[in-house]
Amino acid sequence: MKELTVVEPGKLQWLDKPSPKMKTSFDAIIRPIASCNCDLDRRLIAGKTPFKAPFAIGHECVAEVLEVGSGVASVRRGDVVSIPWKIACGSCEQCLAGRSIACTGVQKYAGFGVPAGGHWGGLFSESVCVPFADAMLVKVPDGVDPVAAASVSDNLTDAWVAASRPLASRPNGKVLVVGGTESLGILAVQMARAAGAHQVDYFDDDAARNELARWSGATLRSGPDTDLHESYDVVIAATRSHDRLRTSLLALRTGGHCSCIGIIFDDPPIPLFQMYMRDITLSVGLCGVRPHMPQVLDLIQQCRCDPMIVTPTVVSWEDAPEALVAPIAKVVLARPRITASPG
Template sequence: MKELIVRGAGQLAWVETASPSLSDARSALVRPIASASCDLDRRLIAGVTPFKPPFALGHECVAEVLEVGDEVTTVRRGDLVSVPWKIACGECRQCRAGRATACTAVPRHAAYGVPAGGHWGGLFSEVVHVPFADAMLVPLPPGLNPLAVASASDNLTDAWVAASRPIAVREEARVLVVGGTESLGVLAVQMAAAAGAASVDYLDDNDYRRDLASRSGANIELAPVLDERYDVVISATRDPHALHRGLLALAPGGHCSCIGIIFEDPKIPLFGMYLRDVTLSVGACNVRPHIPKVFDLVGSGRCDPLLVSPTVVSCEEATEALVQPLAKCIMVRERVT
């Protein structure tokens, strides 16, 4: 089968490799038919993260199920499924507590497309092994466009969780989204509106994303001073200074969800945060439990992820498309079931 790998810094290539097989009765094999780039991917390709090549790329996709083990009950050959980025068993103490990101049945950080906890394959590949099919895979409802939910594996669901958790416990929430990565900020604008925010402001110096945010319903003409204005801040930036600005913008009792990955150790205005009794949450999101809700939101038209994924490419075009600036693209592959 063909696997898309990051071979070296800036080098993306398709390679021929052995097709995986079922590891046990709980596993499945799937074939990605709509694979999306995560906002992390272009940086993984560029070699500017702690994760060094070579490794298979991709941790967002909708796939068709090719084959399942004898004990798999929730999916069967031919089903379309969302494949969460995190490898998790669904049964260990951490998984049962909702912390699949700390699953103890696999090495820490075991995931598709990022070599942080071993190599588990990438979701751009032709065939992918899913070790815990019932615990991981989420079948698509009939009629849902696979392209629209290709990012449900990570970015789309991450944006929903980051927005909905703090908004759910705050009346008339005034929300600021600090943009800066390819898609997360604009998706967070859509998800904040879907979660019932009273208003959503979008802060970014990039005109392309500002336009997408505006088309998603955000106000992009902000006041000169933002301090202490917002009940909820969603930080979807890699810029530590922008995060800092977002933290200063929190109103008393506010909550900042930090979902942009910052590899450095940024300055946090802790004393000012202390005086305002604010919360900062940071963390890789356990997306699996929230994917059905995201399917609902997309299916009912309450968010439109395709607004931020305008580039749809073939497998042949993927190696060039994925390194473009501002790239958020979806690679499609024909079905075989």
């Protein structure tokens, strides 16, 4: 089978690899039918992260199930499923508490497409072995386009958690999204609206992203960032800029919450005393997507979000090595199923 591999910084190649085999009776073999790039992937490919080549890339996809072990009960060949980026057992104390990122049933940081916790394959590959299939795989509801659901594995669900978690205790809150990464800010605008935000504003320098945010229902903010100060209950910082993170934190009024989802690899200065005086919460961290994925798939089915706005570029598998290094916000690789439609 072919595996899309970062062979050296900046260079992607399809490499021939042995087809994956199930290691336990609880595994499944899946074949991606719609895979897309996470906002982190371009930096992973470029070698601008702590994770070094070579490694298989890709951790967002919808797939068809090719084969399941005898212990797998929830899915069968032909099912169309969403796959979480994080590999987790679903049954340890941490998983049962909803913290799949701290799963003790598998190597720390184990995930697809990022060599932080071992090599588990990438979700652009021709086929992939998924361990703990009952705990991991989520069936895609009828009528949901696999291309629209491809980023449920990570970015779309990350955006949902970043918006819905602080809004749960701040109903009708006023939200600011500070954009900067390729897609997360736009997805966060949509998810803040789906989570019941009273108003969603968007702040960014990029004309194309501003337009997408406006289409997604945000009111655009421009001008000096001091105009934003102490104005919002929730801020979603989808930025890697130190200055914009500071802007995000200072834009909160008393009791506010900032979800930082841009993945900043170094140590930005934090306005801690001003945060102290206003009882500000800052949340940052890997998103354990699996518990939230069914709800996000339902939001797509109910047309309460439209991730296709940020994924307009569908390319063939052959074109992936070039497309994924081009300056395109979100690229989806799509191909027809080979299993019959069940039922």
